[in-house]
Amino acid sequence: MKRPPPHNWLFVFKIIVESGSITEASERLNVSQSAVSQQIKSLEDYLGARLIVRGKKGISLTDVGKHYYNVIKVALEKISATTDQLFGSGHTDIVTIKSNYSFADTWLSGKIHEFHKLYPDTQVELYSGLWLTDFGEIGRGIEIRYGDGTWSDAKCYQLTQDNIFPVCSPATHSAINRLEDIFDHPLVSVMGNKTGWQEWSSEHQRSLHIKASNLHVESNLLAYKAAASGNYIALGINSLVDGFLDDGSLVRLEYGDMKSRENFFIVEPEYYSISPKEMQFAEWMKSEFKPVK
Incomplete structure (x- = not known):
């Protein structure tokens, strides 16, 4: 397996694509144009493939460059979000739970006091909704979803067998x-x-x-x-x-x-890491249900 290229090469590649030109990227990075050019050349040489094409109106991506950019963008943003969440301004002890409305009303509301008996100093924010799209503006956290467990954006643990x-x-x-x-x-x-x-x-x-x-x-x-x-x-x-x-x-x-063709799942989204406190809540939830075979 080929080792990943240095992180700074990947970061510069991402900035070049988002800036649209070597000149704009150098200004955003506060380095010379030649330094930016050298970084992208080093990345292309390492990969053995052309990623960008320079033109009079800026840069364009090759087919492999487009695919690689999409992968790198997601990976770097996940690293950035997780770093901020665990160590930076985003670090918090608040547990954010986004739950199916019926489950929140019939199960969570009557059980969550048991979690606080174990972890009395943990703050919990509980949001409920009918559809996945109801949580679009809430941000990070873990989810409790009702469905068949085939969500490609998340790691799922089945809670119920209904x-x-x-x-x-x-x-x-x-x-x-x-x-x-x-x-x-x-x-x-x-x-x-x-x-x-x-x-x-x-x-x-x-x-x-x-x-x-x-x-x-x-x-x-x-x-x-x-x-x-x-x-x-x-x-x-x-x-x-x-x-x-x-x-x-x-x-x-x-x-x-x-x-039932559908059950309740606790979901940990793939595109960011949940906090240690949220992991604690997730493990408590799993312990409340018998493992589904």
Whole structure:
């Protein structure tokens, strides 16, 4: 394996590309143009490939230069962000958690005091959202996501191994004596969930005609609250709905369950390093759930 070139050569290459010219790069770096030219020449000689082409209007990148720049840019920015986070002005003891809304409400809000018993001096900022895009402006931290775990931008650790089954209020339960009765009631579905009524019915080889859901909501928590207060029937996910079953506001309908195609994951994004305190929180979270095989 070829050893990486010196860091300063890579940094100069990045600045040249972002400046658009050798002259502008030399001004930004506060060194002579000849020094900048020598650095990029040394990098190209080391790699055995041309990265930039000089022209009257500045520089342009070769095909391999474009690809190499994209890789170098991400790597250098990650190093810079991590250095600042751990040792510079970005260093902080605050743990930033970005969580799926339903998970934050039904699990984290009732458990986070146990973390603070272990680490009483750690500050935690907890943000919740329905979609991944809801966290765009929050910055760094760790995330708790609901999905299939195939995110290319992160390292994922599966927390739950969920099953799905029908649930309803005690009053509605008294009116259901057979499977067919479920579909005489209004159904509630959660937008974005990959496992819904059609999948549940197919799993159990039911030949029943599945009517369209009467109510579509953005979160599992809203679905359970609607079912608890009305005559809707929802599909419960055990890691979220167990609290409703325990307090009696919802009842499980024993007509079969199925493995969910989605679960909850704790996520450590690849493009920056989480802080030691956030790592501590992540390890506490993992310890709260049995390892998923």
